[in-house]
Amino acid sequence: MTTPPPPADGTDGEAPRSGLRNPQAAVRGLGAGTLVLEAIVLLLGIQPIRIMGGDLNEWGIASVIALAVLAALLAGMMRRSWAWNAGTVLQVLLLASGLFHWSLAVLGLIFGAAWVYALYVRRTILG
Structure with missing residues (x-):
């Protein structure tokens, strides 16, 4: 009995682990979507913190705006390999901005x- 020839597409005949046609694009989309959602929540969270009696000073507001802009920029750069590491640094910076107001630390934890889940999915899909 002879074995069938390998597929013409150059693969070894095994199906992709994830079943996705373009797993890299799917993972980039997950990372970018997470960062865009983070940027939106950060910007929308400024005013409620100020109204609810938060002592969010000018430095706190500036850090939130800077983190939101950084998250939006990183979302557009997810094709770069270093963007995943930069996204991890962004999460640490958001957690550290909890020094300005406790609710920012809560957002940092959330x-x-x-982000840890997105990294887990990335590792699972891409190997």
């Missing part, structure tokens, strides 16, 4: 967990 989005840090979301």
Whole structure:
């Protein structure tokens, strides 16, 4: 009995682990979506913190705006390999901005967990 020839597409005949046609694009989309959502939540969170009696001073507001802009820029750069590491640094910076107001630390924990999940999915899909 002879074995069938390998597929013409150059693969070894095994199906992709994830079943996705373009797993890299799917993972980039997950990372970018997480960062865009983070940027939106950060910008929308400034005013409620100020209204609810938060002592978010000018430095705190500036750090939130800077982190939101950084998250949006990183979302557009997810094709770069270093963007995933920069996204991890962004999560640490957001957690550290909890020194300005406790609610920013809470957001840092929430989005840090979301980022850890995105990294887990990335590792699972891409290997």
